[in-house]
Amino acid sequence: MLLTQAEENYLKAIFKINEKTNKPASTNAIAKHVSTSAASVTDMLQKLSGKSLIHYEKYKGASLSESGNKTATQLIRKHRLWEVFLFDKLKFPWEEVHDIAEELEHIRSDHLINRLDNFLGNPRFDPHGDPIPNAEGKFMLRNQSTLESLPIGQKCMLVGVTEHSVPFLQHLNGLKIKLGTQIKILEKQSFDRSMIVELDTKTQVTLSHSVVPNLLVKLI
Amino acid sequence: MLLTQAEENYLKAIFKINEKTNKPASTNAIAKHVSTSAASVTDMLQKLSGKSLIHYEKYKGASLSESGNKTATQLIRKHRLWEVFLFDKLKFPWEEVHDIAEELEHIRSDHLINRLDNFLGNPRFDPHGDPIPNAEGKFMLRNQSTLESLPIGQKCMLVGVTEHSVPFLQHLNGLKIKLGTQIKILEKQSFDRSMIVELDTKTQVTLSHSVVPNLLVKLI
DNA sequence: AAATAATTTTAGACTTGGCTAAAAATAACA
DNA sequence: TGTTATTTTTAGCCAAGTCTAAAATTATTT
Incomplete structure (x- = not known):
């Protein structure tokens, strides 16, 4: 339809x-x-x-409905593949890809999106770490935790963010945190629920409670 | 606006x-x-x-008007750059790129189109040989003739087509003629205005009058 | 459980971009 | 040059997607 x-x-x-x-x-x-x-x-x-x-x-x-779900899933597939294109190939910063992909996702051509998928190397996650459904609409699952839930001393790696706003993503840019960044939890302040962590660059940063719950990580 | x-x-x-x-x-x-x-x-x-x-x-x-002209030129720039992307990067056949580019050209982001231009290596011509205006709207000109106007014995190279229909482009595919193909004129039939030519593959083909006037070539 | 608050739907209107049929203007022809 | 043919415009209508204001329904509170 x-x-x-x-x-x-x-x-x-x-x-x-x-x-x-x-x-x-x-x-x-x-x-x-x-x-x-x-x-x-x-x-x-x-x-x-x-x-x-x-x-x-x-x-x-x-x-x-089932058909509505299929349509929505294909839209998400298109959106996230275009985000990968913008980020990987055109070198857009991750905070700028969403709005453009919002337009690109409406281009109608299955042919196009499948060729794009191949051109990009069949990526499984977009620049924010969200899974990209395959042509059949299946989402790849991943073992991930929110940083908030982990104990002091734990080492992990950033694999996704649950907040996609430009200010939030730019804040992470400022902290030199991006997907793949390794994080070790040094301290958890119970008063304001902030967290002091060490990055793989050996720098220490404080993450406030407006940041911590939005970080998805993989244990290492 | x-x-x-x-x-x-x-x-x-x-x-x-x-x-x-x-x-x-x-x-x-x-x-x-x-x-x-x-x-x-x-x-x-x-x-x-x-x-x-x-x-x-x-x-x-x-x-x-001047502003209308500027807008139209930018649209043509976007259309032709997307055609290059589809053809060069996604490996679409040249007869399929037009319709998809027709949708892609409406995506609004100067940022996007300039990055795309760079990503593609600032191409000057699209997959049909049409010139791509630069960011200032200037078209690149090229010394080109129509194949029809050339004398017997002339050697040339296909640099563009003036007809973009799917059947026409597929007909050229069948004849193994594409942009860059070298052509030597062997005979011109005055009766039906067809032309016998030799391609760079050493094969001889007859080009009817529905083909010849639509081929733009560069002398060599 | 009644009264108030919040949410959702209906009703009526507007804009964009399309249509057909009829009127007006221009072009072509005898 | 007058008459017919073609092109273009006007007039009136329609569907999609939006809006505001008012009515209906559901949720919350006292």
Whole structure:
């Protein structure tokens, strides 16, 4: 089925809300995601429901149908592959790739995306460490913890971030922290829940509680 | 100024018609280019005129203003750079790149297109041999002739095609003719204006009059 | 459990870009 | 040059996606 960009954006929003909350996505939550009014969302939910892309009951929120889920997954695949292209090949900083990929993901051509995937070497994760579904829509899973949950003395490596805002990513740039950076936990301050860590550059930095819970790491 | 895709497509159409005819583009000609009705074109011309992107007088056709010309040129730059990407990097055949580039050209990011340009090695011509304007909108010129105009015995090299249709390009594929192919003119049949040529592979082929005038060559 | 608050839906309107049919202007021809 | 043919514009309508304001439903609080 041929969808408009608006329809695609709603499906992606519902996918993300479903994923995060494990509940039907509320009208307001969707409205925030796509930056529009609740009234517009209601209109669109009725339309998407008419096309059997979502399950929707008045006042009860929306969740993706099988075909809606497939569409959303392919969009995420396209988005993340384009992010890899922008980051790996065009050398964009990681905080700039999202907005451009948001446009690129709507280009319609399976042929294109599969060739791009090959050109990029079939990457499994995007520049923020999010998994890239394969052509069949399967996500690669990975053993990962949040930095917050680890004990003093633990050594680990940054493999992902759960926050994608430009200021947050730029803050990490300033701290010389990027994917692959090795981190050793030196201290955990219970007062403000900040953490003192040593990086693989042997430098020590303090990570505040606005940073720590957003870092996904692999134990080493 | 922020333009819609529809507006951009009209500007490109007017650019191409202006370029080919050296006259204001007629409503009907534009309608054919963008596959719509004459009435819709009139509406859009009024809108574009209101934004000072074109010069338009009722019943007299449209031509690009300076700002319209700049916009159209940048679109052509984006289109042709994406074609190079698809052809050189993703290995698409030359007859498939146009349609995908038609979508990609609307992605808005100067940053993106300039990085892409560098990534591709600042190519001056696209996969059909059309010149790619630089960031300032200047087109590279080239000494080229149409194959038709050359005498028997002349040796030359294919540097461009003036016809971009899929069947035409596939026909050339079948003849093993591509950009860079060397051609020596053996015979010119005055009856049907076909031409017998020898390629750099030493094979002889007959080029009919539906082919010959669409081949742009450089003398060697 | 009733009253208030928050969320969601409906109703009606606007913009963009398209359409058809009819009117107006221009071009072509006899 | 007058008449017909073609092109272009106007007029009125439609669908998508948005909006605001008001009504309906659900949730929360006292």
